[in-house]
Amino acid sequence: MFYKVVNNDNRDHIIKLNYQIFFEQSKYFLSLSNSTLNINSAYINDTVNIKSCKNITLTRDNLSNYFLNFDSDIIKLDPNNTYLFKYQDNKRKLLEYHPLIRFNQNDISFVEGTNSISVTGTIDNGAGERNTKAYYMTECSTNGDLDNYQYATKFFDETFSGTHTFSVDIPVNNYDVGTHKLYFRGVRNGGYGTIYEFSFTVIKFTINKKYTTKVQYKSGIDDNIEFKIEFSFQTNKEFSFSYGIDSLSTQTTISLTSDPQEIRYIIALPTLSIGEHYIKFRAESVEDQIPFKIIESSSPELQILTTTSSSNPTLYYKGITNEISIEYQMRDEDGKGSFSVYHSLDNGAFTKIDDSYNINDASWYRKSFSISNSLISPSDETVHSISFYIKDNLGKQSTNQVFYFKYMTNPIIKLQEEMKTSLTYQVDQTIDIKLIYRDARGNGRLTIYTNIYDINNNNNIVSQNNLPIDIDSSTEKSTTIAVNINRLTYEKQYKIEIKGINSNSEETNYIIHQFIIHLSSPVLTITTTPLLSYTKTKDQFISISGNVKDSNLGEIRLQYKYDNNNEFQEFHLLNIGSVTETKSFTENVPIDQTLSEGSHSLTIRAIDSYNKYHELSSYQFTFNYNTPELEIIDNYDTYNPPIYIRGINDSLNINMKVTDYNKVDSLKVYYSIVDVSNENSFYCQMNGEISKTFYLPYEIPKQLQENIYIFFRFMQKK
Known part of the structure; x- marks a missing residue:
């Protein structure tokens, strides 16, 4: 067999190994390059020099797992393989005992709060049919009798040969955040197999932030609702994530690649009722929600x-x-x-x-x-x-x-300014109409017709006029029409109708206006006013000057009255021939000699042939009665009086004049010498005359001593 190893000095070494594993008296032996190692002891640190001094160390851990260490690399000894050394994940058990347990997945991780995990795999029972039981332990024990071990749980009990699958759900909700181990062991016909470790990590689960990008939405206006959640995990893993509006309607798997990380989701916003709603979500076993509101959409x-x-x-x-x-x-x-x-x-x-x-x-x-x-x-x-x-x-x-x-359809007319409602007879010769007109057709002729009706006489037409206007524009234009009213009489109400008719016989709107023609009143002005006092008989007239005008034309009478007399008396007559004419006058108003002595008033007015008048404010004056007047006609020098000599000229013949405007029958004249008790009198017959001249004979009293005397005289009405 050959095994290729990459040495620390970066040179390839081809090592040829001859091996033999045998069992003798409960001892295992390894024959390696003509050397035999006893590996039954608890810990073996024998070293075999292979070729270029490469060190191989055989060790055993506390679970009786044996390992060959090739310098810093762990080389697994597997008697079940067809070759001695197989480089895989740096680690392989040296010896195993049936039943053998193989996990489909090891070193798993899950978030805190997970209730249970599912562990799956196979159990190898070897050749021949045997009964096998399998246990998992939360705390490891190498002793037997796992049925009575408080930390062991049996999860498999089957009779079979070869391999058999298994699956077991293990509660994990009491584990803290961190890495933990479970221990699996099989028992075949009472013989205990190898103990296998199962590692898992509990991940810290944190939601740092949760929010929607808006707090208010409008159904039918907002198409989507966007929300964001920031998680914090202690390790990277894929996990289930469910979310939805008011319910968990969507499920997906998310994977966090950074810590912390924000995930963003956009959900189509359905039609929702007005009020508060929620984005509900669940990450693994943690559920939460984000509130938002649906509000009324606005009106356009x-x-x-x-x-x-x-x-x-x-x-x-x-x-x-x-x-x-x-x-x-x-x-x-x-x-x-x-x-x-x-x-x-x-x-x-x-x-x-x-x-x-x-x-x-x-x-x-x-x-x-x-x-x-x-x-x-x-x-x-x-x-x-x-x-x-x-x-x-x-x-x-x-x-x-x-x-x-x-x-x-028609052209239009309208007043540019209001027409007069009151006109003055013979002063206003026309009624002026300031008119704005328009024919949108912009051509042809527009004739303005004016009819005047006598309202007081069954609306009879008393005047008809027309004015043709050439139209050369579709814009508004203005004109002034003077309708003659000099044939209309006074103190009557009239109605004037105005309309236009264009070349297409289309009529404008009507303008209707009412007016009245009034008579004017004379205008009297006094330039020379009466005096403040007059004397009976002596003053026969009150002289006044002034002027008068009247647009009604014709005769004007100047009249007067005294005090509260209701009847005016005429004192002058004049004639006005033009509305622009002003007549001046200077006339005497007769004084009523029957007036009592004292204060009186004089009222003057001008009245025309239409009985229109102008009455002035009254003038106040005093009317005095006369005192008889007696005067010496002859001239006397009071500083050089005449001389009378007793016995020569003993009588006075005084030439006297008596005046009395009261026109009495007679006056009694009294005379005497001042400081002399010799009063005398005589009657002067006036006979209604205002004045008389006479000689007053007077015998000088003989008892008067020589001296200068004053002759005194006075009169009394009879």
């Missing part, structure tokens, strides 16, 4: 891009526009989905528009849709509406948006 948002209302619709025209187009923008916070538009015309049933579209983010998307106007009857008055919303593939829909429009 919708914004119409053209602002309309029932009072401000978008205008479309028959023959120009064939479809109604609506622009809008939408978004969905979910950032994905398929969307369809549903619309309703004039509050009818909602129908789905055939086209649908997808989005892939949460930004605003600008969209539009159109509907044919072939089903809409043209009308210049009807305001149509299109209500619409969008719905996603999950049934979520936006709020409704409404688009208002008119589908018109």
